[in-house]
Amino acid sequence: MTPDEIVERLRTMLAQTQELALQRHPALEGDIQIVLAILTDKLRHLDPTGSYPPPVEYE
Amino acid sequence: MDAISSMYQPLDNASREALEQSQLARLQAHLKYIYSRSPFYRQRFDVAGFRPDDFHSLTDIRRLPFLTKKDLLADQTEHPPYGARLCVPEDKIAMLILTSGTSGVGQEAYAMTRLDVEFGGSAWANWFYRCGLRKGDQLLLTWPLGTNSGPQGAFLGAYKLGANVLPIAPYDSNAKLQTYMLKFSPTGILVTPAYLSHLTVLCEEKGINPKEKFPKLKAIMIATEAYPISWARQMEAIWGARIFELYGNTQQGGLAAGGCESGVIPGGDRRGCLHMDEWNALYEIINPETGEPVQPGEEGEVVLTNLFREGSPLVRFRTNDRVRFLPHDTCTCGRPTNCIEAGTIARYDDMIKIRTQNVWPEAVDATIFAHSELEEYQGRVYVDERGREQVDVRIEFKPRPLSEEAKRQILADATAELRRVVGVSMNLSEAPPGSLERFVFKTRRWTDERKKGLERVLHTAGGARKE
Numbered sequence: 436m437t438p439d440e441i442v443e444r445l446r447t448m449l450a451q452t453q454e455l456a457l458q459r460h461p462a463l464e465g466d467i468q469i470v471l472a473i474l475t476d477k478l479r480h481l482d483p484t485g486s487y488p489p490p491v492e493y494e
Numbered sequence: 495m496d497a498i499s500s501m502y503q504p505l506d507n508a509s510r511e512a513l514e515q516s517q518l519a520r521l522q523a524h525l526k527y528i529y530s531r532s533p534f535y536r537q538r539f540d541v542a543g544f545r546p547d548d549f550h551s552l553t554d555i556r557r558l559p560f561l562t563k564k565d566l567l568a569d570q571t572e573h574p575p576y577g578a579r580l581c582v583p584e585d586k587i588a589m590l591i592l593t594s595g596t597s598g599v600g601q602e603a604y605a606m607t608r609l610d611v612e613f614g615g616s617a618w619a620n621w622f623y624r625c626g627l628r629k630g631d632q633l634l635l636t637w638p639l640g641t642n643s644g645p646q647g648a649f650l651g652a653y654k655l656g657a658n659v660l661p662i663a664p665y666d667s668n669a670k671l672q673t674y675m676l677k678f679s680p681t682g683i684l685v686t687p688a689y690l691s692h693l694t695v696l697c698e699e700k701g702i703n704p705k706e707k708f709p710k711l712k713a714i715m716i717a718t719e720a721y722p723i724s725w726a727r728q729m730e731a732i733w734g735a736r737i738f739e740l741y742g743n744t745q746q747g748g749l750a751a752g753g754c755e756s757g758v759i760p761g762g763d764r765r766g767c768l769h770m771d772e773w774n775a776l777y778e779i780i781n782p783e784t785g786e787p788v789q790p791g792e793e794g795e796v797v798l799t800n801l802f803r804e805g806s807p808l809v810r811f812r813t814n815d816r817v818r819f820l821p822h823d824t825c826t827c828g829r830p831t832n833c834i835e836a837g838t839i840a841r842y843d844d845m846i847k848i849r850t851q852n853v854w855p856e857a858v859d860a861t862i863f864a865h866s867e868l869e870e871y872q873g874r875v876y877v878d879e880r881g882r883e884q885v886d887v888r889i890e891f892k893p894r895p896l897s898e899e900a901k902r903q904i905l906a907d908a909t910a911e912l913r914r915v916v917g918v919s920m921n922l923s924e925a926p927p928g929s930l931e932r933f934v935f936k937t938r939r940w941t942d943e944r945k946k947g948l949e950r951v952l953h954t955a956g957g958a959r960k961e
Binding site for chain 2: 469473479482483
C-alpha cells in the first residue's frame with residue numbers, strides 16, 4: 436500500500452467513524468470520540484500539506 | 495550521521511519551503527478558528543487592528559501582541575477556571591493540564607480536547623521512535639504523573655507507540671533500581687540529568703555495572719536541566735546507551751523540541767541539536783529586550799503560537815525559556831525543522847525546575863515570610879555526593895526571644911508547608927543572626943549549583959571506572 440493509499444484509507448475510516456459517532460449509541464460514547472481523534476491526528480501527520488478536517492469538526 | 499528513523503516520513507523528508515507553506519495554511523485556519531470562538535483573543539486581535547483574513551505571510555504574526563503568563567492568569571481570574579481563551583464547550587474537555595508550580599504565582603490551566611490529548615501523545619511517540627524505541631520496548635518513566643503535561647505526555651506517547659510502559663516514579667530509588675530496572679531490563683528510561691547521576695552513584699555503591707546489567711538499554715531520555723558535555727559523554731559510557739534530550743513546555747501541548755539520531759553530543763565533543771516541532775507550532779526566538787528575532791547562534795527567548803490546539807490555544811506566548819537558536823541545516827539529519835542547542839536550555843526569570851516541578855521563588859517567599867518570626871532566607875539547589883538533587887534553605891530568625899523548641903517547631907511547620915505549596919521537599923536550617931545577605935534592589939535568594947554537582951559526581955562515581 437502506498438503512502439497515498441494509506442491516507443485515502445484513513446480518510447474513509449474517518450468518514451465512516453463520523454457517521455457511526457452521529458448515532459450517539461451509549462455503547463460507543465467516549466470510545467468513538469477517541470477513535471475520531473486518533474484518525475484525525477494521524478491524517479494531520481501523514482498528510483501535512485494536504486487538506487484535513489478542520490479543528491473541532493472531527494466529532 | 496545516523497540513518498534517519500522516521501514515524502512520519504512526510505514530515506521528516508519535507509523541504510523547508512513545504513514546512514513553511516504548511517505552517518501558513520494551518521495558521522490561517524487556526525487564527526480564524528480562535529477569533530471566532532474566543533472572546534479573549536477576539537478582543538486582543540481587535541485592539542491590535544488585526545483580522546485573521548489579513549494573515550498572508552508568517553511574518554504577519556508580528557502584528558499581534560505578545561501574550562504572557564500574567565495575561566493568562568488575569569483571564570483565568572476574570573473567567574474561572576479556564577479563562578475566556580477557552581475555545582470549546584466544556585463537554586469537549588477530555589483532560590485538564592496545569593502548569594507545574596505553585597499557588598504563589600498561579601498555575602495556568604489548559605483544557606485539552608480528545609484531539610489535543612492525542613496530539614500530545616503523538617508528539618512524544620514520534621520522538622520516542624526517533625530515539626530508537628519501538629513497539630514492545632520496555633520504557634521506564636521516572637517522572638511523577640500528575641496534572642502537569644510532561645509526564646502525562648510521556649505516558650500517553652509510550653502507550654501510543656505500543657511500548658511496554660512502566661511508570662515507576664512513586665517508588666524510592668532502591669526499588670526503582672532493584673525491583674524494576676534489574677528485574678525488567680528496560681530498553682528506554684526517562685529521567686532528569688540529576689536523577690541519572692543519582693542512579694549512577696547508587697549503582698556504584700551496590701557494585702552494579704550499568705553497562706553489563708542493563709544490556710538492552712538503548713535510549714536514556716532527559717530534560718529539564720542544563721548539563722556539561724563531559725557529563726553526557728561519561729554517562730553514555732557508563733550506561734552503554736545513548737542520551738537524547740527533549741525540551742517540553744505545557745504551552746506547546748506536546749513536546750516542543752527533541753533531539754534526533756545524532757544525539758546530544760555528536761562526535762562526542764560538541765553539543766547537538768534539538769529539532770523544534772514546527773509542524774505544530776510557530777516558534778519565534780526573540781531578543782527579550784527588543785522583541786526582535788535573534789540571529790543564528792544567538793541566545794533568545796522562545797515565543798510560541800500553536801498551529802493546532804482546540805481547547806486552550808496560545809498566540810505569541812512568551813515562555814521565558816532561554817535557548818540558543820540554530821537553523822535547520824545545522825543538523826546533518828536533513829529534517830527541515832529549526833533547532834535549539836542541546837544541554838543549554840535555561841530561564842530568563844527566577845523559576846527553577848526541581849525534580850520536574852516548576853518552583854517560583856516568590857512562592858517560597860510567601861510561605862516562609864508568612865511566619866512573622868522569620869527574617870531572611872537563602873536557598874541553594876545542588877546535587878549531593880550521591881547524585882541526589884537537594885534543596886537547602888538557611889533561615890534567619892528575627893532578633894526576638896524564642897526558645898529552641900519554638901524555633902524547631904517553626905522550621906518543621908515551614909518545611910511541611912513548603913512541601914505542600916511548592917511540591918518539593920526542602921531541608922530547612924537556622925542561620926546565625928546577620929549571616930545572610932540583605933537585598934536592597936533585586937532580590938537573589940537562590941543559587942543553582944547543580945551543573946557543578948553533575949561534574950563532581952563523575953569523579954566520585956562513574957568517573958573512576960574505565961570506559
